[in-house]
Amino acid sequence: MKAFIAPPAKIPFYLKIGIWISKRVTGKDLLPPKLLAWYPKTAISSGILESLVANGKKDLDKRILKLVRIQSSFAVSCPFCVDMNTFEFEKVGITEVEMSSIQRLIDINEVQTFSIREKIAMEYASCISKSPISIPSTLVQELKKNFSEREIVILAATVAQVNYWARLLQGLGVPPAGFSDKCNLKSFSSDIASS
Structure with missing residues (x-):
């Protein structure tokens, strides 16, 4: 099973940092961050959304x-x-x-x-x-x-x-x-x- 599109051949350096972080957190080389590199604004805003999600520390358990x-x-x-x-x-x-x-x-x-x-x-x-x-x-x-x-x-x-x-x-x-x-x-x- 493959995604409808492939990641771009060149990924901007600043997005590579986010890809590295997602790999470190999940232990997997995830496809979504790479695909979002086609439109860096979506990659950045999605990363921010993910980083600010409730995590149970001061929120719900x-x-x-x-x-x-x-x-x-x-x-x-x-x-x-x-x-x-x-x-x-x-x-x-x-x-x-x-x-x-x-x-x-x-x-x-x-x-x-x-x-x-x-x-x-x-x-x-x-x-x-x-x-x-x-x-x-x-x-x-x-x-x-x-x-x-x-x-x-x-x-x-x-x-x-x-x-x-x-x-x-x-x-x-x-x-x-x-x-x-x-x-x-x-x-x-x-x-x-x-x-």
Whole structure:
């Protein structure tokens, strides 16, 4: 599987620094930063967006942010995003059973380990990731009851970021990065291609 386009033969030096950083952070030589070199403004703005994402230090905890990223990735059917966002999910305490419920292989209500906040955040992520966006008033009430205004903005921004990457990368035909073998991404990718 290849992207629709190849990276440019010459990549500006200042973008090579960002490519090096992404390789160092992920341990992979990722294709997206190289493709974005065709239009450096997009490469720079995407890098800034990625660097400023909520990371759980002073924001929502890492587990809930990871659950939201994973849920958004599946909701927008982006193999690359699923691959990137499911990588090392167990390091933040997400179990195989929880992953199965996010993939809709088992009913989320059968999983007793999700907190109320996590379930609400994942439902919110699903709603934001659909087109057209439709958020039931009952969900808005639950959000307001369980999250601060700051936390709601962080949730919405996190989901929007995943959606940004999904649309951009799918628009360029970027295949999965090859991180995860635990989510059966091969069949997930073929399911997307057939729909």
